[in-house]
Amino acid sequence: MMLIGGIVALAIGTYTFRWLGPALRSRIQFPERAKRLLEVGATVLLAALVAVETLPFTEGHVGAALPAGVLVAGILAWRRCPLLVVILAAAATTAGLRLLGLA
Structure with missing residues (x-):
């Protein structure tokens, strides 16, 4: 069960980071x-x-x-x-x- 929880957590984190890039592109200027x-x-x-x-x-x-x-x-x-x-x-x-x- 712990393995499945880790996989789900990593998947959610990965998709969150991939979504945040385009979503915050116009708001954050480096x-x-x-x-x-x-x-x-x-x-x-x-x-x-x-x-x-x-x-x-x-x-x-x-x-x-x-x-x-x-x-x-x-x-x-x-x-x-x-x-x-x-x-x-x-x-x-x-x-x-x-x-x-x-x-």
Whole structure:
């Protein structure tokens, strides 16, 4: 029962936050500096997530295949290639290097 209560509470909270954004958009104005900090913060958070998940910081991540795939994806995204091309090239790079034994 406690699990179901937790799921319901999280669902209600999620939908409340999703509803409050558009509902309060015209009532709350953030200063330009705050908007810029939020944008930069989101970029930094995404970069940190990519770094933690792809670079060999832990024993479970060994080898150069995954970082190489992410590097290929980053370069293609920077060159504004279509998302499907970026994903397929990164996956092919990672798979190819793993097939060659670079894990």
